[in-house]
Each structure stands twice: as C-alpha cells, then as structure tokens.
Amino acid sequence: MIGRDAELDRLCAIAADVREGVGGGALVTGEAGIGKSRLITEFATVERSQGLLVLVGHGVDLAGGHLPFGTLADTVRDAVHRLGRDELERLAPDACRALGAIVPVLAGAPARESSAGASPSADRVAVLGGAIQLIDALTAERPLCWVVDDLQWADPQTLDLIAVVTRGLESRRVMFVGTFRTPVVEPEAAALLADLASLSEVITIRLGRLDEATARRQLRRVRGAALDPATEERILRLGEGLPLFIEHLAIEAGTTPNGVPESLGAIVDGRLRRLADAVTAVVDAAAVAEGPTDLEGLATVTGSPPAVVGAAVDEAAAARVLEQGDDGELRFVHTLVRDWVVSRLPPARRRALHRAWADLLDGKRSEHVGDVVASALHRRAAGDEAGAIRGFGRAAVIAARTGDSTLETSCLRQVYALWGSVQDAEAVCGMGIADVLFNLCVAGTSADEVAVLGDVLRRELAGGHLAGTATERLWLTMRLEQAEGRAPAAPVSVEQTTRDRARVLFEAAPSLVVLDALQIAGRWARRFDGALAARLHRRAWEMAREVGDTRARIRSEVFVGFDHLARVEPLAEARRLLALEAEYAALPVADWSMAVESAVTCLVDAGHYDEASVLAEQALLRLQDPQLAPRRYAGIAVCLGAARAEVGDWSGAERWLQVVESTYEPVRSEVAGIRLRIMTRRGQVAQLEPHLSTAMTALEPGPDLVGQRHELADVVTALYAVGKASEARRWLHALEGEPGGWWFAALWPALNAALRFEVAALQAPAPGGDPELIARLDELSQQFDWRGPAADAFRAEHVALLARSRRADSVDQWAAAADGWAGIDRAWDEAVCRLRLAEAYAAQGDRRLAASELLRANDIAGRLGAAGLLAEARVLGRRHGVALPIQRLTPPSSDLVSPLTAREREVLELVAEGRTNDEIAGRLCISPKTASVHVSRILAKLRAGNRTEAVAIGRREGLVG
Template identity: 30%
Template structure:
C-alpha cells in the first residue's frame, strides 16, 4: 500500500532516523485517533529503515492491563531474535551477553533467585547496552506500538530511554491512541512530560482531507472501477477522514446511496467492523472469536485447539481470515489487522461464549511448563474472566513472583493486590499461595515500596501491625522494621523512630539474628538526626557487633554508613573514611546494591571534604562506573554520585572533563531529580559565562520551589550569575530566598553568605559613590547579619551542638565571607584575602579549589594595589589571569582586565599614553583620562575615582581638570554628556 497524505509526518520520521544514524539518538511519539493510520505510517518507516540496512525491532503492547511487564520489549526481542536472518543472529548474541534480558523471552531463564533487588534498573541498563551495542554495527530502529496499553514498567522504560539515549545510533518510535488518553489515563502525564524533552518529537497523524480520501479509495479499488465523487463524499463524510473507517465503509459496499444511512450504519464502530466478519465462513468466524479472546498474537496450535477444528479445517479457516485481512501474520503467529477489530469481535461475544472461551484458554495456559514467561499473568487474566477464582488466585501469586524476579515491582504489587482481593473467596488460599495472608500482604507492601509507592506501602503495613500476632516472631518485628524504614523515607520521623524501637524490643531475647540486625540498622538510622537521649554512638557500636555475629553483612554495611555519618558530624573522627571502605566491602559481599551505591557516595564525599581531591576523583569515578554498570543512573544515589563526579572535576580545574560529563545532564528538565543534576552544570556554565546557564535556569526555575536542595543549589548559582552580570540586587533576592528555608541554617549557607556579602559590597560601593548614606548603612546591617550567620553555621550544628568537623571548603568560604564583609565598608583587607586564597588551595599551592583560588587572588591583587604594594598585586593578578584563561572563566577574566587597567598591573601603556583607534572628541585623551572620564560619567567624585583607580584624590582632581580643558567644557556634567554621546565604555 502506498503512503497517502503523510509526506510531512513521514519526513519527520525519516529525519529522526537520519539523525540517529549520525549518532544523535532521539524518539518520535506518533499519536492519532484509532484507525487514523499510525501503524501504516510507521510500517513505511520500517520498510525504509530495512532498505537502508538498519536493525529493526518492533514490539506491540496488548490490552492486558498491567499484567505482563515489558510486553512490547519482549515482543520486539523475541521477533527479532527469531526472524531467521543475520540480524537475528546479532540480536541473539547481544541477548546472550545480557541474561537479565533473556528472562523476558518465553525460553528465558526463570530462576527465582536470579534477579537482584534493583532488577528494574539493571534491566534498563541492559536494554540501553543492547541498543548501544547493536547501534555500533548499524543504526537501530526500535518501534513500540499501542503504548496506550503499555504496562507501568514499559512506561518507565520508555521514559528512561527517551531521557538517556543521546549519542547512540538509535531511533525510538512509539505510537499511541490520542483519543484513548482520557484525563486519568496513566500514559497521559508520561506523554506530556516526554514531549518537553529536547530529543523527543511529537508527530500527530490527522484524519484525511477529501482529496486524500479520494486517493486512498482509488488505491483500495486497485483500478477495478472508478471511484465516483459522490462515493468519495459519502465515505469521507461518514468516516470523518479516518482511513480505517473509510476502508471498512468502502470494503463493505457502504459507499452507495442509501435512503437511511443511519439504519445501515449505527454510530458505533463495532457494527462497521463486524460487517466484514459476517462475510467469513462459520469456521473463519470461530477462529476470529478465539483470537479475540486471546487478546494478543496467537499461534496455530492454540487456534486449532480452542476453535475445535481439526488441523486441515483450522488451516483453511486461517487462510480465509488472512485473505480478508482480519488477521495478519506476525512472526510465528497472527495478530488482528487493527486492534479495533479485536475489540469489536470481543464485545460481540455472548456472555456465556466469552466465559467458555476464557476458560478454554486458561486450561491451555495451565498446561504450559511452569515458569513459561508471561503464562502466569495471562492465566490469571483468563481465569478471572472465566470466573475460576481459585486458579486466578494462584496464578496471580505466581505472576507477582515472576514480575518481582524481572525487576517489575509495580506489576508484582498489582498481582499481589488482586490475589489478596480474592483471598476470602478462595478455599485453601494459604496452601495455594504457599504463604499466609499476612506474609503475602507484607510482600505486597515491599513491592509497593520498591515501586516508589511508599505511602501505599505504609498504609498496608500500618494495617498489618494491627492484624499480625505480636507473638509471631520475627514476622511482627519485620513488619515494624519495614514500616519504620518507609516512614523514615517519607519524613515521618517521630513515628518511624517509635516503630523501629518497638521492632528492636520485640527481638530483644535470644541470640543475634539477621532479623534483629536489620531492625537495629533501621533504628540506628532513625537516631542519626534525632538522638534526644544521646544513644549514639554506643548503640551503633553494639549493633555492628550483633550484625557481625549474626552474619548480616547487609545490615552491618548499613550500620557502618550510619555510624560513619554520625561520627563525622559529631566527633571529627579521622577513621570515618575507613568505616566507609569497610561498609563498601560488606555491601558488595551481600549483593546489596542500595547500600553499595550509598556507601560509594559517602566514601568519595568524605575524601572530597578532606581535600583529598585525587582520591575523591578516583572514588567518584569508580562509584559512577558501578552506577552505570548496574543501571542505576537515575537511582537517588546514582544521581548524587554523578553530581559529585562532576563537582570534583570542577573543583580541580578540569573543566573540559566537567563539561563532557555535563553533556549527559539534561537541560530541558521536567522532574526535580533531573533539575538537580542539571543545576550542577551551572557551576561551570556560570563561571564561563556560557549562554546555556540562562537556558538551564529557565527550565529549573519552575521546579526549584518543589525541592529545598535544588532551590539552594540553583538559586545560589543564579546569584553568582547575577553578580557577574552586574545585578547585585537580583543576587540578594536569590540569597534571601534560600536563607529563608532550612538551608539557611545548614553548612551550605557558608557559600551563600559569602555570595550575599559580595552583592552587598557592590551595593555599598554604589551607594557611597552617590552619597546615599542610608543605603550604605542598610548594606552594612545586612552584611552583619550574613556574617553572623556564616560564623554560627561554621561553629554549631542546626540542633545547637558545637560543630566538630567543618570541611576544608567550609573554612575557606568562611574566610571569604570575612573578607567580603570588610569590602562592604570599603576596606580591601590584604590579610583576609590572603587567608581566603591560602585556604582555597587546600594546602597545595598549585592545586586545591582552582577557580576559587583565582577568584580570591583577584580580590587579593585589588587589596594589594589599594594598599600600595603594586609589585605583589601584579604577581597575584598575573597568576589569577593565567588560571582564569586556562579555565575559560570569561566573567572573571573581564573583571581581571578591568582591575589590570585601573591599577596598571598588566605592564601595558604608561599613564600618558594615548588610546589607539578612537578619534573624535575623545581622541585627545590619554588612556588614564578616558578611564577617569568614564567614572565621572558614572557620577563618581574625585575620592571615589581615586579609590577605583588606586591613585590619590589630588591626582584624580588633576585628571578631571585636564579632561575639562581638552574637551572644552566647563563642568563635570558637560564632560559626562560628551562621554555618553561618544559611547565611552
């Protein structure tokens, strides 16, 4: 079939494929009403891609609700791997290298113990690796059809791929029915979110116009008879331009005049579709009804067995159905030519007929070997529809366990929920489930938590606390342990601690056990920031010993992390990094990825805080490799580790690597986690004066009110950007906003206070230049408040305890704040700026926090020049210029150039030299006179000019007199007018 009326849409798709071929991955989401031609359009792309030598994987969702996770991915992989071509060999080879994907296939490994707790992220990483590996050989086109039926895990996978695919030679195309996306449809927010991403394109397939309908009908007729204008008009009007409706009308002969069209064609589409069914034989209709109940692709054997036809009759019936294009061949089986056909046929079944066919299909599924991929979920679906509740119950439990093994916790939770709904209606439910109701409910809660549904998990566990027998140990304690942990995650700290304490008390008697070790770890975590009775660290020490005695390596790792964090914040224990190293070993040995990635972050972060930048870089790089290898890119600690890796390279001055890492950080963010990692890229963007800083901030701004840390990070850097753009009031607004939040009392307030003091120093200088003493006093008062805050934060914790440990960077920012406070008073204090410079080196004269050393040297050079030590000022200035040039820190370079010109630190022209180039009214002025005239035009008096240019007030007065004479004007006001007219800058 030729492509009619879709030139623009097809061009969008082929352009996306071409970009992918060039190494710019992207996604195209094709939407439109049912029957409008989305599949036809995408099939044309598939043919073109195959003709161009691309690897093509096509998968389709099915109307099975949330029952079978990753169904279209499994469909695509299975079809590609069994296509009988060189492409199939390549897909099989890549699959063999990724066992986690092999579990999705019907012949995959169904070993219950083969999946890790964080299997979903691992599976996502495996999919990304598979696509990337295939793409190295040739471009890849991945098509996921009918996403409006996608299960939750598939929606998560789609979101993951759309965000992560960047340089891979992969083009992802998804289709969905826009008319199905009602307000509460789960795909609706996903599409709204994805279509904001820069690498995602939306293509809307619209109904045909009259001309396109005419061309389409002419193509359908194959030239057998001319299509009259009247027929086109009727078909177009009644189909409303929907190609599928039009084809059905035309094929059913409904294009002819009819005195009562409404009688021939009821409003519902089902009657249109079923008119084609009526032309089939009884055997053909029976086959189609069986296929409709199957719900997705069906093979020859199920068709034969469920239809009751012998092999020859079933073959003839299938041939007839395929020739009428009701079913079409697909890989090893058959699918409906259009999903609407299946829906219409299914809806036309009589209730008893539908129940019987579901029961027949359930019996067929029940006979499959145990562990067959997806069989349990489908068996649960069909048994429930057949009202066979015992079978539906047992199959739901099995389907939940299978989904959990595949890293699909959302689907596992849904299956367990359905089983629990049927518990009272099923005789012998406990024997069928292989567990009791309380334990199954606990399992459901844990899967809900793994799926991110923490509040649903908490709700279920709160109910279980009342239902479970307290004497049933360790079950009762385990319920409370998990409840306490989830309560901690949602900041219900008081209830969390009380619940954790109760779990520990319930397991107080007897020898050390894994269950008690876990409860101790949860309680210790609750004490980390709420230790009213000062139980730590003695409690944690004893808990570590118990965990070790019980062989609970995962709990021991969690306890060591908690203990390390406690000691670090309260005791300044130098052995903290050793605790983190030991915790990392234990977490790896236990296969506990949650603790493993958590401790890797703190291990790298502890080195960073202590100034061991080389060690921090190694630890962060290793941690990020672990994150990426295990598909944890968007796990909470995965995000934090990637951010820390960037921050280390930014700190040591390796901005080329920092910018390379930032290429992976999304700019057009839609979630706070994305915004957080995007905000880190602002460190270099702002320091280099990159235009991308403005774009990042525009996308982050709508989200920063939703997340305190994001607000602190983004607004703090927005304040620095405002200062470089000569907007100190804008900077103050950002600083005051953050300081009004809990971050106003956290350690991060040190940097923020220093930034605010910089802004107030600029405002005070402007106020002094204009003689606004009230504004000068206001700036001083605000500066006093900021300095008090910085000193307080450096000295004590938010709970009032003395701070035992303040990282090297914290001490340096405090010194910066002290120096900036003196600048507010118009004093450039050499000693304070030298102290700040030295502290930012972290004890390494050639290293440390490279950019902040250069920024501090800028102010140190200014202070030295102000105090008359021009040689020392020139040395500091040259060092700062060299470093800023290497970094590409353009705003700092511009400030240094200005300082060099004002203080004559660059070894350039003498005081009487003429500026080359300009002529006209200003052509007679020397370089220094032009500098003085610019300050006169800015409204500064002789004393302020002298301060700015590091000269005496008398010398400034002489320069002003010379300027007035050379310009032949009588006043400073007239001189300023000349400067403005000539565009002096």
C-alpha cells in the same frame, strides 16, 4: 487531512510533470485504515482545481470472485460523470462503442443499467482496445490522471490494461496512481505491483502510522471540542496511530461500553462473516490469548491439528484479521479488532478459553516471569481466584529475585486485591498479608504507587484483612506517613514521637515489618539526633542478619556507614561502599542503586569529582531505564551534574540536569540550585530570579537545612549576588542553635559562600558586612570534623577569608587555598582565590607575582566563560597596572568548543605526547577506566573524531602547549 503533506507534495510534483508532457506514476501503500483513500481524495481535489482530469476507479473485494472489467467500468463511469456522454462520443466514438459492452450508457442504454458491469461474454480485446483509444483521445486535449483505489482487488482484465498503460508513461500526458493494502495476497495483483515498482517512472509512497503529535492534531480536528485528558490519551493509545481508527474513536467517544466504536465493529464483523467456523474458532482463541501467540499454542488450545490451524491462520490473514510477524508470532492487525472479537464471545466460551490458555502455560512449568503472570491473568479471567492469587504471588517472588520492582509491585497489588475473596489465602499464596504489605511497600517507588500504597495502608489501619499486632499497626502508620510524605504524628513533638517509637521497636521481636520500621525511624532520627539514628540503623542491621534478609542488611549497612563515616570522612565511606560493590550488584535495582548513590555523594563531598563522574555514568548506564528506580536514577544524575558543575564542565552539567528534570520531578529544587551555581559563576545575575524561587521552595528553617546543604549554599550565594544580603543572612541565622554532628561538616559550602560576600562587603568603600555573622560562622566551623581534599580546600580558604576580614591578607594562606582548589579541579574557586592572592602580592609590593596570578585567574575565567570573574580581574589589572589579554566569552547556548577542566587539559597534553590510556593512568595516578572516560569527554567536547583530531583542535584553541 493531517500529517500527509509530504506525501501529497510528492504526488503533486508528478502531476506538475504530467502537465508539462512527462508522464509518471505512484504506488501508495499501507495497511488498512492508514489513510490511502483520504490522501488520493485530497490529491484529486487539489489537482482538479489546477485543470488536471482525474478519473478514479475502485477495486472491490467480492465474495464470489472478480467482476470482469469491474474496475475499468468504474473508471469509465467516472469519466461519463465528469465529461458527459456526448463529449466522450465526440472525442472517441469507436472507443465508446467498444466500451458500451461494460458501461451500457455509452451504447445508449438508460443510466440505471450502466452499473450492471460487463457481460461475461464481453470481447476482451475490443474492450481493452477501446479503453486505450479513449485514454489517447483524452490526453490529446488535456493531461490525465487515472487513480485505482484498492488495486489489490482489481480484476485481472483491468490489471492487464494497467500493465499496458504504464509502459512508456514518459511519452504520454498520463499519470497513474494505485493504492493497495499491505500485505497483498492476490497473486495477479502482487505480480503487477512488483512490475510497476520496478519501473523508473513509478515511485512508491509508503504511508506509516501517525506519530503521537500528529495523531493528537487529527483527534482534535475531528472532535472539534476539547476532550478530557484521560479520554484523549485513551483514544491515542487505542488508535495506535491509524487515522481511520482515531477518527471513529473520536466521533463515538464515551458512547461505546466495550471501548470499540460500533462503526469499527461493523467493519470487523464484515471481515469475520466471511470466515469458516474452524477459522473463527482459531481467531477466538487467539483473541483470548491477550498477546502474540503461535501455531503450536493455538493448536493445543483449540484441539485442532497444526495443519488445520495453519490453514485457518492464512484465511484470517487474508481477511485482515490476523497477521504473522517476521518472528513467526501471530497477532491481530489492531488491538481494537482483538477487543471486538473478545466482546462478541459468550461468557462461558471466554472463560473456557482462558482456562485452556492457563493450563497450557502452567504445563510448561516455566520460571519466566512473563509466563507466570500471563497464567495468573488467565486464571483470574476464568474465575479461578485461588489459581490467580497463587500465580501472582509466585510472579512477585520471581520479579523480586530479578530486581524488577515495577512488576513486583503490580503482582503484589493483584495479590492484595484478591486476598479477601480466597479462602485460606495465606496457604494458597505462600505468604501472609503482612508479608504482602511489607513487600508492596518496599517495591513501590513511583509517584503513582505512593498514592496506591496510601490507600491500601489507610484501609488496613481502618481494619482490613490484617488485625495486626501493636507493632504491625505502628509499622503501618509509619509506612502511611512515608507514603503521604508527612512527618510522624506528634502529640508533643516529632522528636519525642520518634524516640517513643524507637523504644517500642528496640523491644520488638525480629520480623521484616519491625526491621522496616527501624529503618524508617532511623531516617527521621538522623534529622535531629545522630546517635539515636545510628542505634536504630545498627539494630536494623543486626535484625536483618537474624531474619536472613540480605536486602535489609545491606540497606542498613549503607545507612550506618553514611551516618558515621560520610559526615567525617566521605572518601573512606565511598571506598567502603565500593569494596562491597560485588555484593550490592546482585541486589534489586532500588537497593544497589541506593548504595551507588551514597558512594557518588561521598565522592562529590570529598572532592573526587572525576571518580564520582565515572562511577555515576557507569551506574546510569546499567540502570538504562530511569523508570526502574526513578528516585535513585535522579539522585545519581543530580550528583553527576553537581560534579561536572564543580570542575567547570557547565555544558555537561546542564545535559544531566535536563535528564533529571524529565525523570523525577521532586528533585527540581536541587536542579534549580545547581543551575543557580552555574549561572552565578558565569555572571548571569540578571537571570537568577526564576531559579532562585524554585530552589527556595524546598528550603525550610530547621534541621532539614543540614540535609539540604547544597541547595542552601546555592541559595545563599545567589541571594548575595542579587543584592539580597539580609535575606541570605536570615537563612544563615536559621542554623543557630542547631546541634552539631549529622552532616554539619557539609555546611562548609554555605558558610564559605557567606564568608566570601560578607568579607568582600567589609572591604568595600562603604563597608556593609556583618562582623557578628562572620564571627558566628567561624564558631560553627569549629564544630566540623571533616576530612579529605575538599575539606582541606574549604578550610584553607576559610582561614584566608578570616584573615582578610581583619585586613591581614596572607600570601601563604591564599596560595594554599588556590592550590587546594586546583588539586581537586575546582577551577572557578581556584580563580577566586588567585585574584585574592594577586591582591596580597600587590599589597606587599610584588607586582611581578601579582601580575602572574592575575593572568592565571584571567585565563581560567576566560576558559570557563565566567563573566563576573573576568570583570573583577580587569578592575584589578587596571588598579595594579597589569595588561590582561582580552578573553572572548563563550555564550551558554553557543555551539563552540566546551571548556576543558584542568584534569582534562592534563590528559590532552599526554594524548598529544602519544600516550596510551594505561600510560596516562600511570602518569596521573588514576585508573585506566577513568583515563578512558576523560579521553571520551575530550573528544565529545572538542567534537573530534579521534585522538589525532582532538590534539589538532587543542593546539588551534590554545589548549595544548
């Protein structure tokens, strides 16, 4: 028995009380196949080994009605089997004579006659009295447990006895256990169960379906040998957590052509044979419906009056074939029951029912995509392929309009599969095969869809339904390359191939496929020729306007702006994208989320981390289901994690990184890079290697390094931190000879990280820096044209580092760098610069200001839990005679209060003054929404229930003055 330990413990606890002289009872409830009988069998085995007398009787579902005293007779026969007739005669001779009327063996009849049951003329009062006498006699010498399995089918006479026995259980050494299926339709049993459940001595144990992990354990226990993953997942899906079904599926795995084990089919057949023909007709129609239905629909499909259908449904529910939910919808008690019913239908009957359901759905003229898809599925099952392709095409259009790319892709795949078998498919479907392929490519986003698309495109290129123009076949080739994740086919070079394709596309007549090809080519060109990428995206934007494709126009607007503005002035590009937010919001998920991801990326690169965080959180909240657009969801979440990491909210960053890992595996190198950044700043150098290896797997020398700017910076920093300076320099030298322009300004993080380490190595007692590399990095930085607060902070530190490399530290330069980082809440970078500023002051002989900067850096490092910075601050403090307070580091896995960013501490100060969100927004020049997000984060980090509690915790922790 798997997964019922808690329920078994509850039964055994009652049995323990019974052995102490205090009786009790339990009702074990649950649907058929849930494991009630298995549980009481296990219970009986355990308790019998402890000396408890457990007697079991069974209720039986008889077609001809109840057998008088049938369940009691079954229990008495169990007593004869376990104790012997002679022992029962010794204990209660009068009871045995009375019970001989229902169990003849007690009256001296041969054993073979003892199962005949009670005579209709058996004296009811004498038999009940005899049963009570026997129970009293048995419990005088030992504790007793009476179990009735399938109590819902027990006869009325036995139910009367149960009602008597369960009154006053506390004063007897008797335990009563009854199992019953839900729902109970027999009136007498339902009344007794309600009475029993009201007794204080009786508990109710409700058995639910097994969760996935427990069901998997049961499957492997039953099967013994391992199953292949696909079969195991199929059994778990079909079993739906019902132990009985999982067991039958496991035993007969791979041997049943229709997917339903014969043993289970026999059980279902036993239920169906009891149904009248009119009821069977309703059950057949419900099975073909392929989902929940209602009385009105069944009446239309079967052609029967609603009253007749209602009575048929009641009978089917009593037979545990159908069930009616609280919402009024009818469904089968289990998927396998429905599957078995469908498998028994003659093909002609099945097709007729599918046609009837399709006619019903089409008659509604519904615009609900679920109804349209259901009708198309019925048409296909009925053999009406033209009707099916028409329905799937219409459903794809509706799904595209509502932004459901997953459903759109599924419908388009059905259209493509049916295309060759439908005459004049284009006229029937309302779209050409090129349109089908185009929309299929645009809608498909998941890894599974990419594999499917690759197969489809490969077939088309080999000569499928689409003969295709030269331009269409070029587009198919480009889409196939994209689906398979490979570079353009390059007889000479990728660059030359892309330029050749661009010339063809610039001359092509406007169409959706040419427009899509322009965008694909533009994404390749951006890797090596920013001007060509801009021309391609500009032409795509113009063509999108010509053909009236809003989705493509906005996608091109995003790329054009990203190519030009983002690399120079990311904040301006973010503002441009946000100004178009209302227009983007009406687009399908994959499109508007791309625009949001671009805006968030620009805000992060501009140094507006809080605004980026608010926008990202709002977008992720709107997306809700990551699988609607996994790539975009992951991209936005990565940006959010990066934003939180930069402001020192490392626990918040890690929370989003964990979300990303479970959403979209291809971004794992970016996740590893951000983790490298956090761990390096924490000083966890010994733990960097695994994450370093993961982050490096995605890096390749060449123009792609520019696009992987953040991972490059994190890898370079980590390599220097673990003492692999030569390898870090190799990656930096890979940038030599690369053209300026596209995204080159965003290489600041990598260059800045390298400069820090190289300059520090030059200052070391045994100089080890690379002056030539420093000079080369300075030359590269001259190419950058990047604006905004983040760019200003990088430039300020860059200037200060160059001066330091010449041993000409400047107080003003380091102060400008520290203030620049503080202005965008990058506390760790600020602390680094304040340490350098302290050294510059000390070099001038100003110990007071040096001490002040050391104390500020020490405070920031302690708040962040940055062990490396704290160690460096202590060294400098000892060197310059500055006593620094001891900082207690918070381990990464600690449950203590998370550190607040500098901006959050400002907000907390204003909260302590009693300011509202609007007042906080006015004081800090931020929006009220951003202020609200800051307050929510503060409450979460401090684990405070309200603002007052947050202020109290802040004062206790020294966060509020």
